[in-house]
Amino acid sequence: MQHQANLPIAKSEPKYAxxxxxxxLTQQAFNGVDLRPLCDSLMARVADGKAQAGEGLDLSLIAQLxxxxDAGLAIQAEVLAFHQLFRSPCATARPSLRVLALAxxxxxxxxxxxxxxxxxxxxxxxxxxxxxGVGLPESLPDHDIAIVVASDSEECRDALAVIEGAAPRWPRPLLNRPNRIASLDRDKLHRLLAGIDGLEIPATVCVARAQMLALSQGQIACEDVTRELRFPMIARPxxxxxxxxxxKLDDHSALxxxxxxxxxxxxxxxRFVDYSSPDGLFRKYRLAVVDGKPYACHMAIADRWDIWYLNAYMAFSVEKRAEEAAFMLDFDDAFAARHRAALSEMSRRLGLEYFTVDCAENQNGELLIFEADNTAxxxxxxxxxxxxxxxxxxRKIFxxxxAMLSRHAEASKKSAA
Structure with a gap:
């Protein structure tokens, strides 16, 4: 662990893998490429003691894909026990910017x-x-800008705490700081966004199993859990x-x-929010917010409330794709314009340079927030x-x-000059 007054940059090229x-690898899996031969080849190199750390991390991902x-995570743990720095392929041999992602x-x-x-x-x-148990290296690899890519999940808490402790001493711009990522947790987000005009986000609370059982048996009321809770409600582990x-649980028996x-x-x-449109269909949107500006990622349309893009079967409907295309084409002047004030205030409160939002429009036309995330x-x-x-x-989002990375890196250089 680094204990010096600041975090120095390594004078020599670090040993990245x-x-x-x-x-x-994800693109290959998405396209239906059989990853088994590559998996077997990498496993053979591991067995022969010839595998490099980067190959081990690739093998971990392939196993998960x-x-x-479980096997993939076990491989990852073995690799990260002795090597933590990795380099991904770059489109050019002479990069214009070096980004350090903290995972x-x-x-x-x-x-x-x-x-x-x-x-x-x-x-x-x-x-x-x-x-x-390892933490940050004594000197960091040279980089122009750093960004925290770890999520707000329980498994990331130790890593986020280490980065947060070092954040004030970071030698380069550090985006998506850990203390801000922590606010994305489901039971924190609604408190942070409460009271924004034109935005609805139901109160989400964490409930122990014993309390859920008591609620199912009528021993306590929904209001005893949280003031606005009622049936029908949404539950997830x-x-x-x-x-x-x-x-979606409609009554005590369903619970x-x-x-x-x-x-x-x-x-x-x-609490469950019926966000169906007048035609009876549900429309769910994913936005990317980059330095406060929203961009359309996708629009899923289905006859069910629990939508994600794959179960909306967008690829099988010309009509749905035509509507999604129009949503993207008109986004700045339509959806983003309607919700400009709400999205702007949401971005200000979160304080993240990059995040995504899964959302809809409620039946009053307000922005209905399901989730904000930095890992979608x-x-x-x-x-x-x-x-x-x-x-x-x-390509517009990318x-x-x-441009956001370059802008922050350049601004830092100018302020230091």
Whole structure:
């Protein structure tokens, strides 16, 4: 652990390990490429003692992409025990900017997938994993700007604490500071955003299993949990993502049945908001906010409230894709204009240079917030023959992100001159 008064930059080139990287491997898996041969090849190198650290980290990701999460995390732990600094592929041999991403040792969805945001750029990315018991190196690799990519999840808390402790002494601009990422947790976000005009975010509270059982049996009332809670309510196990364990519970009986099927000890609960449109369909949006400016990432349309992009089956509906294309084309003058004040105040309160928002519009036309995050995937992997309107929009977001990095790095240099 670094204990000096400041964090010096290494005088010599640090020993980073090159890797294939998150973006390339995920793209291959998304395109249906069989990753088993590469997995077997890397496993053979591990068995022969020839594998480099970057190959080990790639193997960890491949295992997770193949559905072998526990094995992947075990490999990752072994690799990070002796090596923490990695370099991802760069589009040019002479990068214009060097970015240091500060990550935590967590599964593949627990850090900002920054490689996608740097797609095709002339920016070099190095990722430093902040590992419990190891912390930060005595001297940092040279970089122009750093960004925290670890999430607000429990598994990242130790890493965030280490980075937060060093933040005041960081020798370069440090974006998405840990104390601000911590406010993204579901039971904190609604308190931070409460009272913003034109914005609705239901109170989300963490409830122990014993209290949930008492509620299901009528021993306590919804108001005893939190003032605005009522049936129907939304429940999900704490620590889960991507809809795992997410359910709408209409009454005490539904809650009792839900607890019978779930064994977790803590849950997030919130009141259900019917955000269906007049045509009976639900529309859910993902936005990326870069230095306070919102950008459209996607629009999912379905006849179910619990939408994420894949279960909306957008690829199978010409009508849905036409509406999503119009949403992206008119975004600045329509959706973003309608919610400009709410989004601006939300961005100000969060204080993050980059984050994403999953949201909708409630039946009063207000911005309904489901989640704000710094690790949601913003990518350009969708087939352009099916989604021809997406590549230009994704490139717009990527350009905004890289320009933001350059802007902060340049501003720091000018202030130091």
């Amino acid at each position: 090159d890797r294939i990287g998150f973006a390339q 193949l559905g072998e999460k 935590a040792a967590i599964d593949m969805g627990g850090n900002t997938p920054i490689e996608f945001l740097l797609e095709g750029s002339d920016i070099e990315l190095m990722t430093l994993y902040v590992v419990k 704490r620590g889960t993502h991507a809809g795992v364990g997410l359910a 009792a049945n839900y607890l019978t099927d779930r064994q977790e000890q803590e849950f997030f609960v919130a 995937v913003v990518h350009n992997m969708d087939p352009p023959d099916v989604f021809p309107y997406k590549p230009p929009q994704m 350009a905004a992100f890289t």
